[in-house]
Amino acid sequence: MKMIRWKGLIPFAVIIGLIVLFNLLFLDRIIKGIVEDQASLAVGARVDIGDLRFGIFSLNVEIRDLQVTNPEQPMRNAVQVGSMAFDLAAAPLLKKKVVIERMSVTDLAFGTPRKTSGALPRKLQQKLETRKRPVDIERKIEDCVLPDFSKLFDLKKGSAGELLAGVNLQSVAFIADYQKKLTSSKAVWEKRLAALPTKETIEKDVKALQGFKDQRPKDVTQLPAYLEKVNALQQKMKETTKILTDAQQEFQKEIGSLKSSLKEVEKLKAQDLKTVMGKMGIHIPSSMDLICVLLGKDVAQKVNWAVAWYRKLSTFMPPGKPKGEKEKPVEKPRLKGIDIRFPVTRGYPDFLLELAEFSFLPRKTLGPETLPFSRLAGQLRGLTTQPSLYNKPTTFSLEGSLASGIAKELIISGQIDHRLASANDRIDLNIKELNVERFMGPKTESPLRLASGILNINGYLGVRGEALNGKVSVDVRNPKIDVGATASILTELFKNMGSFNITMTIGGTLDQPSMVLTSTAEKTLASGLENIIQTQLKGIQDDLKNMIASRVDKDFKVANGETMDLEKLIQGGLSSRLDSVSLTPAAVPSKEKKGVFQLFK
Amino acid sequence: MIQQIISLIRLIHSETDPRQISLGFALGMIPGLTPFMSLHNILVLLALLFIRANISAAILSWAVFSLLAFALDPLFHRFGLFLLTGVGPLLGVWTSLYNAPLVPYTKFNNSVLMGSLIFSLLAFYPIYWGGRIMVVKYRETIMERLNRLKIVHVFRASSLYKWYSRYSKLRIG
Numbered sequence: 001m002k003m004i005r006w007k008g009l010i011p012f013a014v015i016i017g018l019i020v021l022f023n024l025l026f027l028d029r030i031i032k033g034i035v036e037d038q039a040s041l042a043v044g045a046r047v048d049i050g051d052l053r054f055g056i057f058s059l060n061v062e063i064r065d066l067q068v069t070n071p072e073q074p075m076r077n078a079v080q081v082g083s084m085a086f087d088l089a090a091a092p093l094l095k096k097k098v099v100i101e102r103m104s105v106t107d108l109a110f111g112t113p114r115k116t117s118g119a120l121p122r123k124l125q126q127k128l129e130t131r132k133r134p135v136d137i138e139r140k141i142e143d144c145v146l147p148d149f150s151k152l153f154d155l156k157k158g159s160a161g162e163l164l165a166g167v168n169l170q171s172v173a174f175i176a177d178y179q180k181k182l183t184s185s186k187a188v189w190e191k192r193l194a195a196l197p198t199k200e201t202i203e204k205d206v207k208a209l210q211g212f213k214d215q216r217p218k219d220v221t222q223l224p225a226y227l228e229k230v231n232a233l234q235q236k237m238k239e240t241t242k243i244l245t246d247a248q249q250e251f252q253k254e255i256g257s258l259k260s261s262l263k264e265v266e267k268l269k270a271q272d273l274k275t276v277m278g279k280m281g282i283h284i285p286s287s288m289d290l291i292c293v294l295l296g297k298d299v300a301q302k303v304n305w306a307v308a309w310y311r312k313l314s315t316f317m318p319p320g321k322p323k324g325e326k327e328k329p330v331e332k333p334r335l336k337g338i339d340i341r342f343p344v345t346r347g348y349p350d351f352l353l354e355l356a357e358f359s360f361l362p363r364k365t366l367g368p369e370t371l372p373f374s375r376l377a378g379q380l381r382g383l384t385t386q387p388s389l390y391n392k393p394t395t396f397s398l399e400g401s402l403a404s405g406i407a408k409e410l411i412i413s414g415q416i417d418h419r420l421a422s423a424n425d426r427i428d429l430n431i432k433e434l435n436v437e438r439f440m441g442p443k444t445e446s447p448l449r450l451a452s453g454i455l456n457i458n459g460y461l462g463v464r465g466e467a468l469n470g471k472v473s474v475d476v477r478n479p480k481i482d483v484g485a486t487a488s489i490l491t492e493l494f495k496n497m498g499s500f501n502i503t504m505t506i507g508g509t510l511d512q513p514s515m516v517l518t519s520t521a522e523k524t525l526a527s528g529l530e531n532i533i534q535t536q537l538k539g540i541q542d543d544l545k546n547m548i549a550s551r552v553d554k555d556f557k558v559a560n561g562e563t564m565d566l567e568k569l570i571q572g573g574l575s576s577r578l579d580s581v582s583l584t585p586a587a588v589p590s591k592e593k594k595g596v597f598q599l600f601k
Numbered sequence: 602m603i604q605q606i607i608s609l610i611r612l613i614h615s616e617t618d619p620r621q622i623s624l625g626f627a628l629g630m631i632p633g634l635t636p637f638m639s640l641h642n643i644l645v646l647l648a649l650l651f652i653r654a655n656i657s658a659a660i661l662s663w664a665v666f667s668l669l670a671f672a673l674d675p676l677f678h679r680f681g682l683f684l685l686t687g688v689g690p691l692l693g694v695w696t697s698l699y700n701a702p703l704v705p706y707t708k709f710n711n712s713v714l715m716g717s718l719i720f721s722l723l724a725f726y727p728i729y730w731g732g733r734i735m736v737v738k739y740r741e742t743i744m745e746r747l748n749r750l751k752i753v754h755v756f757r758a759s760s761l762y763k764w765y766s767r768y769s770k771l772r773i774g
Binding site: 003004005006008009011012015016091094095096336337338339340341342343344345347 | 636643646647649650651652653674677678681682685686692695696697699700701702703705706708710711712713714716
């Protein structure tokens with residue numbers, strides 16, 4: 001049997017020919033689709049390519065109208081590129097390495113508006129969710145907010161009575177409680193006083209004793225009986241005195257305690273005022289809160305934005321591994337296995353962009369809120385997915401200026417060095433004479449807004465391993481600040497504000513960045529703010545204080561009066577009885593010898 | 602699928618060389634067990650068309666082994682991972698291949714592909730040899746017995762069978 005079937009080569013050639021033809025006809029679309037999907041997943045928002053042409057024989061790629069959506073604003077592009085063209089190096093491509101020796105990027109624009117939303121379609125969104133690593137950022141500086149100053153006005157508008165409605169005042173409750181105690185105490189003492197020897201009884205006893213003294217028996221035999229009677233009466237007087245004295249002491253103690261507790265009312269009134277103010281949610285902002293809302297928030301947003309993009313980029317540029325550590329295999333979903341990466345002994349990394357040159361052609365119609373560059377040029381060198389293999393850091397620089405005098409000069413430069421296990425990256429930013437009025441887009445709802453001024457921004461942001469460090473300094477000249485309705489209370493404070501500087505120090509980690517603001521305007525704002533708040537709050541405080549007093553003071557006076565009455569009543573009753581006791585004759589005979597002799601003197 | 606089974610039965614019952622049937626079956630096993638969109642499958646296709654292997658047997662084999670592959674993929678992954686990372690002397694070979702032109706496009710560094718490809722290459726000769734023996738034995742024993750059955754003689758003599766035979770010849774011719 002002949003084992004070779006020469007005719008079989010014909011269908012084989014036909015099948016291969018059809019595959020090649022299909023690729024030739026649809027390869028551009030296939031590549032475009034793959035690039036769009038993969039880039040969209042990497043960015044987290046849609047990446048659209050207007051047109052992609054791939055010359056299969058020349059290995060030339062030309063991309064037109066590349067739009068990368070800003071994930072934070074789906075109706076806006078983070079970057080838009082008019083066209084980019086590059087040649088793929090043939091020899092590395094045989095080894096499945098994509099090497100671009102030189103790429104030209106023209107018509108670079110930032111922040112351009114989109115016609116359609118750039119949010120990820122549901123299918124890609126689901127894919128992205130399975131890839132995403134959750135990152136919990138506790139509190140970002142851009143979260144800084146001013147309190148709702150309108151509350152102060154609301155307080156002013158409403159009467160103090162309305163403000164106090166539904167608030168349980170401790171002072172009022174205390175007075176009510178005090179009155180109950182006083183009533184109870186009064187009842188107890190009145191009862192006790194009634195039970196004590198009356199003035200009449202005491203006077204009778206005193207009189208009886210006096211009578212005994214005057215009627216001394218002359219007969220000695222009657223003397224013991226006489227003495228017994230005198231002593232009994234004297235003992236009774238003594239006991240009466242003791243009972244009355246004890247009662248008086250007890251009463252004085254109790255009334256003293258009641259009177260001193262009544263003094264607490266003043267403290268409770270102050271406490272009530274504090275509580276009511278607290279419940280109104282009147283949080284007094286610091287001067288740095290004001291700075292943060294005014295400019296720090298914007299700078300922080302930009303820093304967070306830069307960190308977010310850096311993280312995205314870093315996933316494609318993994319840092320080198322420490323010696324001896326094996327590279328982790330790329331895991332694929334179930335049934336698709338794992339791609340093992342073996343060391344590249346010679347040649348190129350899997351992806352390398354050796355040089356990209358950016359240029360910009362001034363266009364008139366880029367749409368509103370777009371950064372209109374009058375000049376922009378720059379370079380990117382050594383972008384690779386295997387920095388440790390390429391063994392050179394990725395460097396970049398962009399230099400230009402914004403049209404219509406928006407900014408005199410803009411320089412962004414930096415390097416991404418992932419050759420070693422610990423990344424060492426840095427980005428420098430320098431913007432000279434940025435005209436805020438022309439630069440800012442439409443007015444946004446913000447309590448404080450820098451409406452005009454000239455900014456000089458200088459700063460850097462560095463990453464070492466996972467640690468962030470950086471400093472951004474913003475010099476603000478001739479500022480004019482718009483104060484929104486909710487913060488109109490601060491109008492005077494920002495009316496004639498002079499030039500100032502804000503410095504933002506960045507620290508923390510990529511997962512948890514921290515930012516600290518300092519400003520030369522801090523002291524001025526702090527004292528001005530304190531004056532305003534104090535002035536505003538004082539009126540409200542006084543109204544509330546008076547209202548609380550009006551609710552408490554009447555009852556307080558009544559309670560005070562009742563206390564005095566009780567004191568007068570009980571103390572008076574006890575004192576008059578004790579006075580009567582004090583009329584007891586001084587020399588009263590006793591059973592003792594001395595007494596007997598005294599009696600007969 | 603049913604059509605392929607019928608044609609295989611007809612093939613076995615025909616005068617076709619058992620080696621062609623078993624070769625087709627063994628070749629069809631490779632794209633069945635390995636990921637279909639792989640470069641080595643072009644070579645399999647070339648071999649299938651260039652060598653006198655039975656295509657119906659190959660298609661049937663591809664379908665059967667594709668179903669089997671769903672269950673075997675986890676094992677192929679482990680086997681491939683072991684070959685790619687666990688065999689010291691082979692690491693040098695893989696590294697050289699990884700750095701060689703065109704070879705990376707074969708995706709040989711994928712664990713499932715490596716595992717299933719090596720497995721199917723190892724199973725190739727046993728499947729070919731076993732298949733050939735089975736066809737020969739079938740023809741010698743079961744087919745002989747079937748042909749001797751009266752019911753088969755009656756059926757073959759029936760007008761229905763004659764009509765079917767004519768129709769089949771027309772379709773093939």
